[in-house]
Amino acid sequence: MRMDFREALVALNLIEHVGPVRARLLLEHFGEAPKILAASKSQLLRVRNIGDETAEAIAGWEKTVDLAGELKRISDFGCHVLTSSDENYPAILREIYDPPLVLYIKGELTARDKNAVAMVGSRQTTHYGIETARKLAYQLAYVGVTVVSGGARGIDTAAHQGALAAKGRTVCVLGTGINIVFPPENKDLFQRIAENGAVLTQFPFNRKADKQSFAIRNRIVAGMTLGTVVVEADLHSGALITSNFATEYGRQVFAVPGRIDSPRSKGCHDLIKKGAKLCEDTEDILSEFEYLFPSSNKASPPGETGTLPAMELSANEQKVFDALDGGERSIDEVIRQSNLPSSAVSVALLSLEMKRLVRQLPGKIFVRNS
Numbered sequence: 510m511r512m513d514f515r516e517a518l519v520a521l522n523l524i525e526h527v528g529p530v531r532a533r534l535l536l537e538h539f540g541e542a543p544k545i546l547a548a549s550k551s552q553l554l555r556v557r558n559i560g561d562e563t564a565e566a567i568a569g570w571e572k573t574v575d576l577a578g579e580l581k582r583i584s585d586f587g588c589h590v591l592t593s594s595d596e597n598y599p600a601i602l603r604e605i606y607d608p609p610l611v612l613y614i615k616g617e618l619t620a621r622d623k624n625a626v627a628m629v630g631s632r633q634t635t636h637y638g639i640e641t642a643r644k645l646a647y648q649l650a651y652v653g654v655t656v657v658s659g660g661a662r663g664i665d666t667a668a669h670q671g672a673l674a675a676k677g678r679t680v681c682v683l684g685t686g687i688n689i690v691f692p693p694e695n696k697d698l699f700q701r702i703a704e705n706g707a708v709l710t711q712f713p714f715n716r717k718a719d720k721q722s723f724a725i726r727n728r729i730v731a732g733m734t735l736g737t738v739v740v741e742a743d744l745h746s747g748a749l750i751t752s753n754f755a756t757e758y759g760r761q762v763f764a765v766p767g768r769i770d771s772p773r774s775k776g777c778h779d780l781i782k783k784g785a786k787l788c789e790d791t792e793d794i795l796s797e798f799e800y801l802f803p804s805s806n807k808a809s810p811p812g813e814t815g816t817l818p819a820m821e822l823s824a825n826e827q828k829v830f831d832a833l834d835g836g837e838r839s840i841d842e843v844i845r846q847s848n849l850p851s852s853a854v855s856v857a858l859l860s861l862e863m864k865r866l867v868r869q870l871p872g873k874i875f876v877r878n879s
Contacts, residue, residue: 630664650677
């Protein structure tokens with residue numbers, strides 16, 4: 510079949526044994542992607558590091574790859590594909606050793622996303638980790654930083670929620686095909702992310718998650734961001750893979766400290782011992798990128814007087830704020846009074862705290878600010 514360079518790159522991405530590194534070697538040799546797919550096995554074998562198995566797979570690609578079906582799936586799903594020659598392909602992602610051949614995008618990447626910070630951590634979290642991730646992500650998104658994470662349970666989910674609560678941009682990088690929702694409970698969250706940023710992956714449709722795919726995903730999270738914040742992680746957390754990639758790419762790594770007796774904080778403390786920047790608030794992150802963010806735009810550190818600029822309340826925020834009329838309320842009481850799901854109440858309370866309309870007292874008790 511006749512194809513343009515974008516379709517050819519989609520096809521190459523579908524072929525077993527052809528990853529970004531081999532694809533780069535092939536492109537350097539043949540000049541353009543359609544010529545790679547038209548090459549004979551003997552021609553392919555002349556390319557450095559292309560062995561018999563890979564040459565066989567490429568030469569016979571039409572027998573194993575359903576390109577027409579994949580292009581239809583892309584169209585039907587309402588996503589699009591970016592290649593490294595596209596303007597909105599993340600510029601700093603092009604700089605890594607093995608940038609993805611293609612990115613499947615639901616939503617949009619924009620020029621604003623060049624100022625992006627990754628926020629990652631464990632799936633098994635503490636309340637402290639979740640609340641810290643939400644607050645940091647909220648404050649970063651509020652000042653215009655795009656928050657990038659992996660959409661997993663725990664810290665990733667909290668980071669996306671915090672950014673969305675600030676009405677900021679967030680990007681979710683999947684370790685699956687773009688049509689697979691994993692974890693399944695994040696279906697609505699992924700939709701909201703696509704409406705306020707992008708959900709993306711390098712994997713073709715129907716690719717399921719496995720241990721290898723998450724590591725591949727983590728390199729994109731680190732590669733498309735200026736720095737990586739690890740909020741909570743044990744010594745074996747996949748978040749440390751992301752921080753290792755960030756270090757390899759010459760990007761800044763930040764680690765949030767936790768309790769010294771908590772296994773969930775051991776990974777962060779180990780990163781600090783190895784030279785990661787200790788992160789207590791967003792100022793610790795933004796100070797590394799002062800050339801991007803004028804001081805007048807920075808969020809006030811906790812404890813400072815003053816308020817953030819007035820913002821309209823969302824419907825959920827208004828319900829939660831109304832539920833606090835009359836004094837102190839536990840989070841369970843707020844959930845009952847507002848008739849909202851617990852996750853929606855948590856996000857709304859965080860947003861109201863950031864707007865200085867509500868404060869949290871010990872024991873998960875909330876009260877309006879006078």
